[in-house]
Amino acid sequence: METAIATLAVGGLIGAVLALIGGGGSILAVPLLVSFAGLSTHLAIGTAAVGVSLNALLAVIGHSRVGTVKWPCALVFGASGMAGAAAGAELGKATEPDLLLSLFGILMIAVGGLMFRGRRLAANAEVRLTRASAGELLPRLLPLGVGVGVMAGFFGIGGGFLIVPAIILATRMPIAMAIGSSLAVISVLGATTAASYALSGLVDWTAVLMLVAGGTAGAAIGLQVQKRLAGRQKLLERGFAAAVVAGGAAIAGGLP
Template sequence: MEWLTLALSIACGGLVGFSLALTGGGGSTLAVPLLLYVVGMGDVHLAIGTSALAVSLNAYANLIPYARAGHVRWKPAIIFSALGIVGASVGAEIGQMVNGRQLVGLFAVLVLFVAMMMFKPRVQGAAGDTEPPGRWMALRLSGTGLGTGAVAGFFGVGGGFLVVPGLIFSARMPMIDAIGTSLFGVGSFGLTTGLHYAWSGLIDWSVAGLFIAGGIAGGWAGASVAGRLASRRGVLHQIFAGLLFTVGIYMLVRTYLL
């Protein structure tokens, strides 16, 4: 592997990990275009498989500082992820059957959708407003997890942009807890997707390792400043949403016009 590819893989992983830990979503959506257009990976399905595995392990690593700070709600996380894993398995199998060019086009639309969601202000949960995991909350968590997992598996993303609002809606938890808890779902969905792609030989293990190394460093940095930047996180979301919007447009233009 050339030194430039090595450096770009680590740097791109760091950017994804930092965003994932700081905002709980959007970073994993950026992983595939980074692998395609910055690292230079030519196969779309290979990029999706590699990013899914890398993002999953980054999410699990970034979960640790949130758990230590008491910002992970384990029961909702497990309920949400249980059916989400089923959805991710189905989505990953369908995604592998889609033509690469069509998949990039659909992925570009997803990136634009995520950007628009990040432009909108998020609904904040109140501190201490988490419900005990009763029957109705479990049903809400399971249904939202199933749909989120299917989207995550199809596109090879962690789905944090859906997991965070899904947890706030389903379990009425505060934002900082939703971000920390979401990392368990992101890791579970990404690992499920990554294993399906690995079974088909669609993972570049060397790039994945570098991406993970950069992502862990970036993720721990993001987690360390998450609490301090709570009042400015809205601005960070706006900036990152603008970046995603630009990436989405670029992907559409490159796929259909160039």
């Protein structure tokens, strides 16, 4: 009973964090599932991949309703990342679990540090992937999508901490739209990683149900908070960067 309640709470936290900052679900879920649900690291990664993918799908529905999802950009980014995620997952399953977490923590610190530097160009809320803009956007979206996909699959995560800054780099869209768009990508990449782990028998389906049940409530709360902060662009960007660095430091330092 206590394990079920703990897993529900983990799901609620995942849903809230995904809706609020567009990433971080798996990084939170994996160590918590290991600590409180007693799952092995690889089993926790596979279970988290399924749960985060489904919770991201729930969260993206809410973001879509308020117009913070750039679907063409997100779908192109997600499609290009699927092949990378499949390849990365195979590499990840063959890598020692503690090394996986430590490497990802180091990567998070690097990404967060780059985000603290801020934008060099103004945000463009009107960016759209069309025939006219394809020549400019596709050469950035496609390789970034593949690269993020490989890392997402390798580390067994949705990749939101990487997707959000990558989408901003490729399109210059505001962070609120990058967060909404990232959730669509997380759904795709997470499903690809989840399928790889599921085929290897590395998913606890009872825990997945608990994660999704908790995530439904958490996503609703996170979306409301995100809407309140949407007008404070710089605060949201710096808060996101701080969360990335702090999470990376905890993981690299051996968060249980």
